[in-house]
Amino acid sequence: MIIDADNVDEYLEKIPQDRKKPMTKLRTTIIENIPEGFQETISYGMIGYVVPHSIYPKGYHCDTKLPLPFINIASQKNYIALYHLGLYANQQLLIWFQEEYKKVSKYKLDMGKSCIRFKRIDNIPYELIGELVSKISVEQWIKLYEER
Numbered sequence: 001m002i003i004d005a006d007n008v009d010e011y012l013e014k015i016p017q018d019r020k021k022p023m024t025k026l027r028t029t030i031i032e033n034i035p036e037g038f039q040e041t042i043s044y045g046m047i048g049y050v051v052p053h054s055i056y057p058k059g060y061h062c063d064t065k066l067p068l069p070f071i072n073i074a075s076q077k078n079y080i081a082l083y084h085l086g087l088y089a090n091q092q093l094l095i096w097f098q099e100e101y102k103k104v105s106k107y108k109l110d111m112g113k114s115c116i117r118f119k120r121i122d123n124i125p126y127e128l129i130g131e132l133v134s135k136i137s138v139e140q141w142i143k144l145y146e147e148r
Contacts, residue, residue: 002045015075033130037138046074088114
């Protein structure tokens with residue numbers, strides 16, 4: 001579900017009322033834990049955290065006009081999604097996250113390659129997400145990206 005918004009505040013204003021509080025808390029968790037250098041923006045119709053062109057002028061290989069994506073969060077039709085490309089690019093990080101998730105949630109992890117789906121919006125493990133977000137710096141993300 002793409003929400004047409006020019007900025008993050010507008011995005012949050014347009015999502016369903018029951019999603020505003022968890023999405024705002026998820027956003028705050030990311031902002032408080034993401035390493036310096038990443039920039040918050042609207043990316044692919046979602047709230048995104050990217051490596052800006054000022055740090056990585058090459059941009060995203062699929063469209064070099066776009067900054068290098070790292071994390072997105074979105075209010076989808078049936079769930080809240082966290083897209084973390086580091087989980088796709090770093091097998092050790094993925095294994096760590098899967099193991100830690102089991103420790104903090106009584107529900108099965110619903111995950112694609114880089115997409116974590118939270119269908120129970122009252123059960124988002126914010127502390128774990130904060131720790132996950134903090135694990136890759138801009139420099140480490142660029143290195144991982146270029147190795148792929």
